[in-house]
Amino acid sequence: MVRRSVLAMLAVMAIVLGGVVVSTPAGAVVDSAVVVPSPNPGTTGNSLTEVSCVSVSFCVATGNQDGGSGSQTLVEQWNGSVWSTVTSPNPGTNGNVLYSVSCVSVSFCVATGFQNSGSSNLTLVEQWDGTSWSTVTSPSPGTTANVLSSVSCVSVSFCVATGFQYSGSGYLTLVEQWNGSVWSTVTSPNPGTSDNSLQSVSCVSVSFCVATGYQHSGSSNLTLVEQWNGSVWSTVTSPSPSTSDNVLSSVSCVSVSFCVATGYQYSGSGYLTLVEQWNGSVWSTVTSRNPGTSYNVLNSVSCVSVSFCVATGNQNSGSGYLTLVEQWDGTSWSTVTSPNPSTSYNVLSSVSCVSVSFCVATGIQNSGSANLTLFKTLVVSLTGPVPPTTTTTVVSDPVVPAFTG
Numbered sequence: 001m002v003r004r005s006v007l008a009m010l011a012v013m014a015i016v017l018g019g020v021v022v023s024t025p026a027g028a029v030v031d032s033a034v035v036v037p038s039p040n041p042g043t044t045g046n047s048l049t050e051v052s053c054v055s056v057s058f059c060v061a062t063g064n065q066d067g068g069s070g071s072q073t074l075v076e077q078w079n080g081s082v083w084s085t086v087t088s089p090n091p092g093t094n095g096n097v098l099y100s101v102s103c104v105s106v107s108f109c110v111a112t113g114f115q116n117s118g119s120s121n122l123t124l125v126e127q128w129d130g131t132s133w134s135t136v137t138s139p140s141p142g143t144t145a146n147v148l149s150s151v152s153c154v155s156v157s158f159c160v161a162t163g164f165q166y167s168g169s170g171y172l173t174l175v176e177q178w179n180g181s182v183w184s185t186v187t188s189p190n191p192g193t194s195d196n197s198l199q200s201v202s203c204v205s206v207s208f209c210v211a212t213g214y215q216h217s218g219s220s221n222l223t224l225v226e227q228w229n230g231s232v233w234s235t236v237t238s239p240s241p242s243t244s245d246n247v248l249s250s251v252s253c254v255s256v257s258f259c260v261a262t263g264y265q266y267s268g269s270g271y272l273t274l275v276e277q278w279n280g281s282v283w284s285t286v287t288s289r290n291p292g293t294s295y296n297v298l299n300s301v302s303c304v305s306v307s308f309c310v311a312t313g314n315q316n317s318g319s320g321y322l323t324l325v326e327q328w329d330g331t332s333w334s335t336v337t338s339p340n341p342s343t344s345y346n347v348l349s350s351v352s353c354v355s356v357s358f359c360v361a362t363g364i365q366n367s368g369s370a371n372l373t374l375f376k377t378l379v380v381s382l383t384g385p386v387p388p389t390t391t392t393t394v395v396s397d398p399v400v401p402a403f404t405g
Contacts, residue, residue: 110146212248312348
């Protein structure tokens with residue numbers, strides 16, 4: 001989920017075909033990152049804030065575009081060869097933004113964000129049926145602001161969207177659930193005394209979801225992690241290493257015993273990456289890279305197994321914002337060289353991996369001039385060597401794939 005997720009992403013623990021398992025080797029690495037051309041229909045601004053892939057030949061990216069008269073939704077689709085725009089609704093008369101998307105197949109995706117038609121922001125949910133996008137009614141309990149920053153679907157009949165709402169006395173968490181027919185609000189905790197926001201969610205089943213963000217109590221932002229057990233949402237203790245600012249912008253789970261959350265912390269002299277890991281019992285911080293001298297943020301993470309995750313964001317060393325890609329090999333995080341088409345501003349807002357050999361990252365780049373600042377979509381393909389196939393006998397039920405937002 002930025003903020004949000006952002007940034008949404010497909011996390012698959014294992015691909016099950018008949019009676020064999022295609023396993024993920026330890027130490028899998030990304031060895032190539034290249035820019036892929038993507039459309040820019042907006043004349044003054046285009047941004048892709050989230051991407052969700054179900055295969056190497058089907059990905060959907062969402063965001064917003066601006067033609068000078070207000071923000072409108074932007075949806076682009078990958079068919080294995082090219083990215084193309086897809087028509088999407090804009091119900092708000094004063095602005096529409098899609099922050100997140102989660103796909104479970106080529107015929108079912110859900111995108112979330114907000115719309116504005118007057119004095120308040122209302123939630124926005126749109127659904128893909130394999131042919132077209134349409135709006136779906138969703139609750140807006142806040143009096144002045146309602147935003148769904150992230151969405152995660154595990155089937156056509158179970159999705160969870162998270163974000164925040166404002167009712168005049170502080171920001172509160174917002175959780176909504178899809179049952180195949182309607183969206184409804186679900187009660188969620190608000191441990192922060194003034195502000196609470198859930199910027200990302202990842203579900204592996206109808207009885208296990210994790211949402212991350214931040215809470216504010218007094219003078220600092222602390223990490224916020226909440227967990228769904230099939231009946232209720234509850235807070236889970238998570239580290240906040242910085243004394244002033246800690247945010248978990250994204251989360252990706254592959255099972256009930258392995259999740260990774262990424263974001264940032266403030267060190268007093270600059271922003272540093274923040275990575276935390278769930279082992280089924282506790283959250284703990286994991287050392288991550290900080291190549292930028294003054295600014296390092298991980299906006300999104302996507303895991304396909306306990307030994308392969310990719311996180312994306314941006315870094316700054318004083319001469320402009322550069323893309324940042326880091327990968328987990330089961331033991332440690334390392335940086336991956338990534339392209340920077342703009343000379344001044346490059347950000348990767350989201351990443352989605354379907355295997356150790358195929359990930360897609362999306363974001364924004366600045367291609368402006370002295371007279372006009374034009375933001376363009378940025379799509380990067382992250383690939384690695386295809387691992388050899390090994391087979392083992394399946395002795396238990398396969399883990400349900402986790403689709404994250």
